[in-house]
Amino acid sequence: MYAACFLLAWFLSCSSSRIPGDTSKGRHLLVERHHTSDYMTPAPVNRTYVSVYSALHDPEAGEVRVFSEVHPSNACMAAATCRLQGRGVDLSVAAKVDMPFGALLKTDTPEPLECFHTCQLPPGSEGVLLESVTVLGNTSQVVLSQRVERIEVLGVQKMSVGICSAPVFTDVPQYLDWLDHHRALGVEGIHIYAVIMDLSRVRDAFGRGRPGHKKRLTVQQSRRVKWHTRHMTDYDMPSHYYGQLMLLNECLFRHRQTYEYLLFMDRDEFLYFVDTAPTAVNLAWEFHSRLAGTNHTSLVFLSAVYRVHCLVAFVPDLAERPVHSGSDAEAELQEYGEPYQVYKGYSIWEADHRKPDFFNCTADPLGENAPIPGRGCHSKSVVRPLTVDFMATHSVFRPRPGYSWSPMAFPTDQAFIKHLRCLSDRHGWIADDSASLCERTLPVNYSVQAGNGDGVEVCPGDL
Numbered sequence: 001m002y003a004a005c006f007l008l009a010w011f012l013s014c015s016s017s018r019i020p021g022d023t024s025k026g027r028h029l030l031v032e033r034h035h036t037s038d039y040m041t042p043a044p045v046n047r048t049y050v051s052v053y054s055a056l057h058d059p060e061a062g063e064v065r066v067f068s069e070v071h072p073s074n075a076c077m078a079a080a081t082c083r084l085q086g087r088g089v090d091l092s093v094a095a096k097v098d099m100p101f102g103a104l105l106k107t108d109t110p111e112p113l114e115c116f117h118t119c120q121l122p123p124g125s126e127g128v129l130l131e132s133v134t135v136l137g138n139t140s141q142v143v144l145s146q147r148v149e150r151i152e153v154l155g156v157q158k159m160s161v162g163i164c165s166a167p168v169f170t171d172v173p174q175y176l177d178w179l180d181h182h183r184a185l186g187v188e189g190i191h192i193y194a195v196i197m198d199l200s201r202v203r204d205a206f207g208r209g210r211p212g213h214k215k216r217l218t219v220q221q222s223r224r225v226k227w228h229t230r231h232m233t234d235y236d237m238p239s240h241y242y243g244q245l246m247l248l249n250e251c252l253f254r255h256r257q258t259y260e261y262l263l264f265m266d267r268d269e270f271l272y273f274v275d276t277a278p279t280a281v282n283l284a285w286e287f288h289s290r291l292a293g294t295n296h297t298s299l300v301f302l303s304a305v306y307r308v309h310c311l312v313a314f315v316p317d318l319a320e321r322p323v324h325s326g327s328d329a330e331a332e333l334q335e336y337g338e339p340y341q342v343y344k345g346y347s348i349w350e351a352d353h354r355k356p357d358f359f360n361c362t363a364d365p366l367g368e369n370a371p372i373p374g375r376g377c378h379s380k381s382v383v384r385p386l387t388v389d390f391m392a393t394h395s396v397f398r399p400r401p402g403y404s405w406s407p408m409a410f411p412t413d414q415a416f417i418k419h420l421r422c423l424s425d426r427h428g429w430i431a432d433d434s435a436s437l438c439e440r441t442l443p444v445n446y447s448v449q450a451g452n453g454d455g456v457e458v459c460p461g462d463l
């Protein structure tokens, strides 16, 4: 299931492209996005597009992986050799090319394609000091080049649990509670990828300009949070979801030697242990006791939507925290410019004994997993990073050799994800606290996919 389609479904059909372009063979030509609100017709672009995000060297595994977005696909596939240079080092090794997500995109929407090049250092030189990588084609033409960053290696002293969250581009009022809740659970580091953009807040007929209808991003500093940034390009399309697949895979690789476990989730999703205070949970043990000694890469948590009234309030003591608001081209209404926000209307800290109805739910089938019979329900994962080659948004897409394709389901009577979702319209959060918190259609049809859109809903009257 492709996450971006969930987000687009309410506006554009994911199965049909309305964007004109060259349909004769393979993907369309890339389309350049324009930022003006009167812009309507995209013009196909006829050139090679290569945008390199990072090149990371894992000195423990002796592996360099280059993360980029390209168009068309042969701009990635042409790679034959990696030239790795550094202090006293000049090595050429074979380049391994992966474009694992092409097949997930069922539309021909022209957009950058995620490209991954992997260069394996020869035995004995795993930890050499590298400065740059140049990926070359078979006639020595340069495919791309990038400065190399060495990832942090903590050896046996790894931290236990980290979170990867990408992309974020607007504010969510749940954020401060989200930090505190996961810190209380024992999460030791949170890695958030912010998309920096100066988009018009107006959406055009193709849905471009999203996601401008929510409050703009506020970067809250906290010593447990590490912010990474990605800048928008003129070729980002909403269905591409601002580089999400590349960013989450970057997070996986960058932190694979620092954490035993990485949780992939969004800033309004709370990992909830049934009837247990978060401080009473030993998170690392919950994961370790289930995964150790198995060949599973990950544990999967089913997710349920809890609609909440997101009534934003000024919190005086938050003024003590250094806050930086993301830049945005368009002037904000005064009420949206307020940097200090919490929500009223739901408390993650108070006991809530309602149980989501996960009857007949299975996690969204991904990668080469044979679909498991049942109703596909939305899910999130925690993974053992060294067992995973690629993530597809929040599930394992491809395990490393020797590990199983099938994830292990976490029993829903023990833990699941509470997705606290603000009621919103096109313009922002609905401030009306009498608005209904239930959008479930009754009776629930247990043979119909629940993963699409909002999935399993918890309503106020549920027991």
Ligand SMILES: *[C@@H]1O[C@H](CO)[C@@H](O)[C@H](O)[C@H]1NC(C)=O
Residues within 6 Å of the ligand: 046
């Ligand atoms: C695209 O580029 C090719 C090669 O440079 C050229 O032959 C072709 O006419 C171009 N097409 C468009 C639509 O610009």
Ligand SMILES: *[C@@H]1O[C@H](CO)[C@@H](O)[C@H](O)[C@H]1NC(C)=O
Residues within 6 Å of the ligand: 077, 078, 138, 139
């Ligand atoms: C180089 O790669 C291209 C495809 O990228 C292929 O068509 C060509 O045959 C290759 N040439 C050599 C000498 O391997």
Ligand SMILES: *[C@@H]1O[C@H](CO)[C@@H](O)[C@H](O)[C@H]1NC(C)=O
Residues within 6 Å of the ligand: 360, 373, 374, 375, 376, 446, 447, 448, 449
């Ligand atoms: C569970 O879901 C599957 C797949 O949609 C469906 O075929 C089956 O009938 C469902 N089972 C029940 C008990 O509703």
Ligand SMILES: *[C@@H]1O[C@H](CO)[C@@H](O)[C@H](O)[C@H]1NC(C)=O
Residues within 6 Å of the ligand: 295, 402, 403, 404, 405
């Ligand atoms: C993983 O373990 C299961 C059961 O122990 C086994 O059937 C399966 O073949 C293993 N898979 C791999 C990739 O080793």
Ligand SMILES: *[C@@H]1O[C@H](CO)[C@@H](O)[C@H](O)[C@H]1NC(C)=O
Residues within 6 Å of the ligand: 445, 446, 447, 448
């Ligand atoms: C549930 O959905 C399936 C598939 O759309 C449909 O065939 C079936 O009639 C529905 N059942 C009920 C009780 O509405």
